[in-house]
Amino acid sequence: MAKATVKPVVGVDLGGTKILAAVVDGENKILSRFKKRTKLEGGPEGLTERICQAVEGALVTAKLTPADVAAIGVGAAGPTDTAAGVVVTMPNLGIENLPLGKRLTDRFSVPARIENDVNCGTIAECRLGAGKGAADVLGVFPGTGIGGGILVGGTLLRGRNQAAAEIGHTVIDPNGPLCACGVHGCLEAYASRLAIVRDIAAAVGRGEASIAGEYIRPDGTNRLRSKALARGVTEGDKVITDVLERAARMLGEAIGSAINLLGCELVILGGGVTEALGSWLVNRVAAAAEKRALKIAFKGVRIVQASLGDDAICLGAALLAREALAENK
């Protein structure tokens, strides 16, 4: 089919800190991007409005109107009811059961597909990025939290309640640190950026010497982001590397266990923390995963870094929106 006959779609990455919209053409090339910060103010209506503004911004940048695109796909940082087009919850933003699909369709008069963000990232990496050609895949995206995406035979594993692949809430140690979900010792309580920053801040609070002190203010604000973690590794900062070594080991424990359970052929590590730390993190995670996994389960398994960076979720959301169109025809 000639490129000109396939309408572009808009893919939206709806994260806890930013909204990124991109216009994606029929060959999965990004024609334009538009970014807005996710804000707490305004509740569900305010958030919806900002998402619409991001979509419009991406369209205008690409010199397109809504009539020029075939669909909008959204990857949301939380569980979604894809069949109903609903963002089930984004607790940090006070979002519960937001019918975002309907809102976008009402506004732009095109079909809209709402999906979990890490599902989108995993799909994008498997179709276009580091996982091309793989069919049985686990995607793990450590960021503010830790999201997961699972492909079985090339198809997203959604699970009964469309809440599958929550590797961030698999147990590492029942007596471990308290997790945001309310129980102790989930992976997220060790290896999310929030947990990593918590442990580094505690060490700094105890008076241990670290460059992290430059990012943690006496007024309690904390500007320790993934890039500062990478700087700590590069400069051999003991506090930062010790905390990250443990986080990597625990990621490997959870991933090795998941390999034993799922029998996947490929694990893709993505998200901001992975992007900042690169092979330093991937190698440590892979070593710990290999140790936990049974020899027979680990044979031939590859653990790789995601390659699509910040575009992964937009691209996956766009891909899934396009696939949904094809299924409905």
Place this chain on the structure above:
Amino acid sequence: MAKATVKPVVGVDLGGTKILAAVVDGENKILSRFKKRTKLEGGPEGLTERICQAVEGALVTAKLTPADVAAIGVGAAGPTDTAAGVVVTMPNLGIENLPLGKRLTDRFSVPARIENDVNCGTIAECRLGAGKGAADVLGVFPGTGIGGGILVGGTLLRGRNQAAAEIGHTVIDPNGPLCACGVHGCLEAYASRLAIVRDIAAAVGRGEASIAGEYIRPDGTNRLRSKALARGVTEGDKVITDVLERAARMLGEAIGSAINLLGCELVILGGGVTEALGSWLVNRVAAAAEKRALKIAFKGVRIVQASLGDDAICLGAALLAREALAENK
């Protein structure tokens, strides 16, 4: 189709302590059973011979000859290469890459299907037993070890190396007891019968009062089986109940984590330990799993006891052998 036109199949449960063969008719009724003990002596040849004797015993009991059956299915207590008809390993019996399918076909002149035993048990429970009608299922069978079986959309999840569903080797605590697989703190190191007996024997060794003392001889032999565990619970034996409470909690931790990962709708608890302890175990496992699972993932999930007892693996092996015949047609 009339019953008379469908040939029976033989299903074999190849376990670490017993071999159970059953002739199963076209309506999945068991026509005969024949049991032999699994023996260490004789190596792979001796084991193959005993399996053949069990099959012959079941046939003779049902007044049938090999020509009367359509296929033989085997559920083996270890990883299998189903496509090649090979038992990959049964470490306790010194079995490595045993081409059991070919041996059975050579001997009985019928197609033979080799499958993992817990896969068989899970399939049987989902088609004929406690899981009838469920499509997304996790089967967990605590016994000498802890086996698992996973159905996604009604189909067995085999994984890249046909080694998926090894929930016994998912992490509970990286600093926990040493597991037979070589690393620390797998579920199996807490909740298999071997681990349970190890912990009870240690308490008895420390001089704690327990009926377990009746089963553990001064010469080191240990006759503590599942029925003795059930007796301990009934009689309120503190040593036994404490160890089992912990095992149940850890089973729940691993199952809750697996629900978060897989999004299954049903968990089936089977195996000898579950059969002996019944709802006492199932209720405790379910409570711990609910605590670990995310609310959204656990919604509507049922955790139930297997209902086919000792026949589950034979029936599942028979079902899968019949399905393989149908696929080849």
